Amino acid sequence: MEYFHLPVLLDETIEGLCVRPDGIYLDGTLGGGGHSEQILKRLTTGKLIACDLDPAAIENAKKRLAPYLDKIIFVHDDFKNIQDHLDDMGIGELDGILFDLGVSSYQIDNGERGFSYNKDAVLDMRMNTESSLSAYDVINGYSEKALADVFFEYGEERYSRKIAASIVKEREKKPIERTLELADIIAKCYPPKERYSGGNPAKRVFQAVRIEVNGELRGLYDFLTEITLRLRKGGRICVITFHSLEDRAVKNAFVELEKSCICDKRLPVCTCNKRQEIKIITKKPIFGKVNDESNKRAESAKLRIAERI
Numbered sequence: 001m002e003y004f005h006l007p008v009l010l011d012e013t014i015e016g017l018c019v020r021p022d023g024i025y026l027d028g029t030l031g032g033g034g035h036s037e038q039i040l041k042r043l044t045t046g047k048l049i050a051c052d053l054d055p056a057a058i059e060n061a062k063k064r065l066a067p068y069l070d071k072i073i074f075v076h077d078d079f080k081n082i083q084d085h086l087d088d089m090g091i092g093e094l095d096g097i098l099f100d101l102g103v104s105s106y107q108i109d110n111g112e113r114g115f116s117y118n119k120d121a122v123l124d125m126r127m128n129t130e131s132s133l134s135a136y137d138v139i140n141g142y143s144e145k146a147l148a149d150v151f152f153e154y155g156e157e158r159y160s161r162k163i164a165a166s167i168v169k170e171r172e173k174k175p176i177e178r179t180l181e182l183a184d185i186i187a188k189c190y191p192p193k194e195r196y197s198g199g200n201p202a203k204r205v206f207q208a209v210r211i212e213v214n215g216e217l218r219g220l221y222d223f224l225t226e227i228t229l230r231l232r233k234g235g236r237i238c239v240i241t242f243h244s245l246e247d248r249a250v251k252n253a254f255v256e257l258e259k260s261c262i263c264d265k266r267l268p269v270c271t272c273n274k275r276q277e278i279k280i281i282t283k284k285p286i287f288g289k290v291n292d293e294s295n296k297r298a299e300s301a302k303l304r305i306a307e308r309i
Contacts, residue, residue: 007034023095028079033061093232117202155208231308281305
């Protein structure tokens with residue numbers, strides 16, 4: 001299957017980055033390469049570091065971005081580890097950083113990957129197919145309480161306890177192995193009148209399991225704080241999120257970096273030595289637009305931009 005992904009908020013993101021022809025840029029979530037391609041088109045002597053956890057994304061991007069291979073360095077890893085790679089390459093400051101968080105259209109649409117509740121497949125959901133933890137392990141190995149916690153925290157699923165109990169009951173008979181099998185168990189936990197009133201009832205649990213399998217929120221706030229400080233003065237960071245918890249981490253990291261003092265307001269003078277590190281460009285996030293069914297997932301997208309000062 002060809003790795004195709006419709007870039008969300010493409011124009012707004014590229015405009016927000018203010019790409020310099022000789023700059024060094026990081027696309028921490030390469031995906032289908034749509035954002036990377038637009039950055040590369042604007043580079044002359046500059047470089048792009050393109051990182052992705054999914055080896056299929058990198059292999060397909062090498063084909064799509066073939067005309068620009070002299071300007072790009074591919075990194076197969078979780079973007080949260082990119083600082084080590086930058087150090088190894090001798091790259092200090094960056095002129096721009098981009099993260100398009102969440103799962104790509106390709107991963108959802110490729111039924112074999114096990115991300116979709118609409119296509120029958122083995123429970124997998126690993127963005128990195130070489131990692132050990134899969135959705136099968138979570139669903140069949142986590143305790144009832146742990147499952148309920150994951151469903152509630154990462155999926156904001158109001159029937160989290162009921163669904164977790166039902167999963168444990170079913171897996172006592174035999175392991176839960178397929179995506180549609182899990183989706184059916186979830187659907188039966190909803191009252192009939194509510195079952196399909198807000199879309200597929202499995203969407204929140206599948207989202208939660210995916211986030212757990214890939215550790216998407218683990219350490220996100222700390223990482224964003226650290227990587228933003230790697231920007232040179234005037235450099236921009238653009239982050240696209242699709243989940244309220246992701247967006248909260250980005251917002252909080254930016255707000256903290258923009259503060260110039262964190263002292264108790266009752267103190268007569270500042271003693272914290274905290275300096276303002278960034279200027280937030282988007283006081284309110286830029287929201288994704290849905291033009292047709294092909295990019296319906298864009299409706300939950302939010303873009304936040306900040307500039308190093």
